[in-house]
Amino acid sequence: MAIRNVRIPSRQLYINGEWREPVKKNRIPIINPATEEIIGDIPAATAEDVDVAVEAARRALARDDWGSTTGAQRAKYLRAIAAKLLERKSELATLESLDSGKTLFESAADMDDVAACFEYYADLAEALDSKRKTPVNLHLDSFKTYVLREPLGVVGLITPWNYPLLMATWKVAPALAAGCAAILKPSELASITCLELGEICREVGLPPGALNILTGLGPEAGAPLSSHPHVDKIAFTGSGPTGVKIMTAAAQLVKPVSLELGGKSPIVVFDDIDNLDIAVEWALFGCFANTGQVCSATSRLIIQESIASEFLDRLLLWTKNIKISDPLEEDCKLGPVVSSGQYEKVLKFISNAKNEGATILYGGKRPEHLKKGYYVQPIIITDVNTSMEIWKEEVFGPVLCVKTFKTEEEAIELANDTKYGLASAIMSKDVERCERFTKAFQTGIIWINCSQPTFHQLPWGGKKRSGFGRDLGEWGLEKYLNIKQVTEYTSDDAWDFYKSPSN
Numbered sequence: 196m197a198i199r200n201v202r203i204p205s206r207q208l209y210i211n212g213e214w215r216e217p218v219k220k221n222r223i224p225i226i227n228p229a230t231e232e233i234i235g236d237i238p239a240a241t242a243e244d245v246d247v248a249v250e251a252a253r254r255a256l257a258r259d260d261w262g263s264t265t266g267a268q269r270a271k272y273l274r275a276i277a278a279k280l281l282e283r284k285s286e287l288a289t290l291e292s293l294d295s296g297k298t299l300f301e302s303a304a305d306m307d308d309v310a311a312c313f314e315y316y317a318d319l320a321e322a323l324d325s326k327r328k329t330p331v332n333l334h335l336d337s338f339k340t341y342v343l344r345e346p347l348g349v350v351g352l353i354t355p356w357n358y359p360l361l362m363a364t365w366k367v368a369p370a371l372a373a374g375c376a377a378i379l380k381p382s383e384l385a386s387i388t389c390l391e392l393g394e395i396c397r398e399v400g401l402p403p404g405a406l407n408i409l410t411g412l413g414p415e416a417g418a419p420l421s422s423h424p425h426v427d428k429i430a431f432t433g434s435g436p437t438g439v440k441i442m443t444a445a446a447q448l449v450k451p452v453s454l455e456l457g458g459k460s461p462i463v464v465f466d467d468i469d470n471l472d473i474a475v476e477w478a479l480f481g482c483f484a485n486t487g488q489v490c491s492a493t494s495r496l497i498i499q500e501s502i503a504s505e506f507l508d509r510l511l512l513w514t515k516n517i518k519i520s521d522p523l524e525e526d527c528k529l530g531p532v533v534s535s536g537q538y539e540k541v542l543k544f545i546s547n548a549k550n551e552g553a554t555i556l557y558g559g560k561r562p563e564h565l566k567k568g569y570y571v572q573p574i575i576i577t578d579v580n581t582s583m584e585i586w587k588e589e590v591f592g593p594v595l596c597v598k599t600f601k602t603e604e605e606a607i608e609l610a611n612d613t614k615y616g617l618a619s620a621i622m623s624k625d626v627e628r629c630e631r632f633t634k635a636f637q638t639g640i641i642w643i644n645c646s647q648p649t650f651h652q653l654p655w656g657g658k659k660r661s662g663f664g665r666d667l668g669e670w671g672l673e674k675y676l677n678i679k680q681v682t683e684y685t686s687d688d689a690w691d692f693y694k695s696p697s698n
């Protein structure tokens with residue numbers, strides 16, 4: 196249930212466990228994409244604030260109350276955060292919808308996922324205690340060796356607007372579980388819930404500086420974080436062009452980065468599926484959930500020619516049935532896109548596709564009943580060829596383009612015909628065929644007879660231009676750890692490499 200008349204909290208930057216006004220005192224308006232109204236504002240951090248936050252993070256690591264904690268002690272903080280998040284679930288979900296345009300149903304599901312992700316990494320933090328020191332047996336009498344897993348240090352976490360608190364959590368929870376001190380820089384287009392995470396950390400008594408939250412613009416707050424000499428790693432989720440900038444800045448200091456970038460993922464549908472409607476719904480969900488603003492959206496439908504016409508007829512019926520409304524309205528299934536910039540971008544993709552000769556089978560216009568807000572009907576585009584922009588580029592909106600195939604070889608070639616490599620889906624009841632596609636798809640995520648279900652136990656990330664490194668699962672924790680080898684000489688005998696002068 197939405198909380199009507201919810202108050203938009205007015206916050207400052209969260210640094211060293213306190214709310215702190217940005218040095219330059221600037222603020223950025225919060226716009227509700229469903230109404231185009233300004234509903235509040237967030238602080239705008241600059242390089243000066245980044246310096247203060249990095250210093251706070253370094254001090255946290257040097258203090259015993261954070262830097263010497265066991266995994267079990269950190270797990271207590273993570274569980275307390277999860278409990279507070281659940282206590283405030285309805286309010287946070289409403290705030291997320293007001294800020295990003297996400298349907299209330301999806302925002303509420305995100306809050307459950309956020310809390311579950313903190314719980315999951317609490318378990319992994321506890322398990323880390325027994326793995327902190329691993330002896331390595333060399334079968335030598337003169338040496339004792341072991342490997343330590345330690346927190347990597349101060350980490351910068353830069354995140355996007357499409358799942359504001361969830362994408363932040365995929366990085367914050369494992370970074371804290373590992374014992375790092377973190378600086379989160381959420382997207383300026385949707386930061387409300389990330390700032391509320393700051394309030395929750397304050398309430399549960401997370402040691403000062405363990406997590407700092409700097410809202411602000413990318414070039415003003417994100418860039419100085421990426422190039423800061425005392426930030427040991429940047430974990431980034433966002434667009435390809437920003438990923439390139441971050442990697443370039445980090446390279447100057449040989450700072451490690453992990454990049455979760457965009458995609459143009461395929462969903463391949465074979466004519467052996469049992470139930471057309473079930474496959475149609477997955478195709479719809481795979482591309483139109485979160486108004487298509489999903490990095491892993493399966494936005495290229497590759498359908499076997501023999502069922503294409505019937506499949507598209509059904510797809511059209513299902514698409515027309517999607518309720519488009521204010522995201523807080525009950526049963527809303529498609530809200531507005533996040534911002535006016537994103538709205539213009541989506542409309543431009545549609546007009547370019549038309550100009551290049553593609554057919555708009557359905558949608559792409561403002562819904563008649565919604566006069567305000569960044570709303571666009573879901574769009575299905577046919578007569579697409581592989582050189583068109585709409586086939587090649589990520590739209591990040593509710594835009595599905597369709598191509599047909601005859602043979603399995605043709606399907607796999609079309610599926611892999613992309614610079615991206617995040618996810619792929621196959622719909623078929625032929626188990627061996629699904630195995631062949633699992634091997635052939637050039638992506639980090641494979642969905643079989645579904646699209647998008649995500650579990651925090653499993654690694655999330657891509658290859659090719661979708662980036663590298665993994666969030667979630669044990670892989671999402673490893674990236675915040677430094678692996679340190681320790682070699683001890685235990686013999687009483689001299690090493691005897693040089694001639695002793697006393698002989």
Ligand SMILES: NC(=O)c1ccc[n+]([C@@H]2O[C@H](COP(=O)([O-])OP(=O)(O)OC[C@H]3O[C@@H](n4cnc5c(N)ncnc54)[C@H](O)[C@@H]3O)[C@@H](O)[C@H]2O)c1
Nearest residue numbers: 354355356381382413414417418433434437455456457490
């Ligand atoms: N692979 C994934 O897991 C995943 C998940 C969600 C979103 N995405 C991708 O994110 C993109 C949409 O998100 P977006 O529009 O917020 O992306 P974006 O790249 O514009 O912004 C992402 C973050 O980077 C910051 N930023 C911008 N310029 C910067 C700079 N020069 N230095 C440092 N930080 C900077 C932004 O302020 C924001 O916090 C899409 O391409 C989508 O595919 C990927």
Ligand SMILES: C[N+](C)(C)CCCC=O
Nearest residue numbers: 357488489490491647649
């Ligand atoms: C869990 N989801 C919905 C697949 C979120 C993917 C994150 C990328 O946009």
Ligand code: NA
Nearest residue numbers: 226294295384
């Ligand atoms: Na907003």
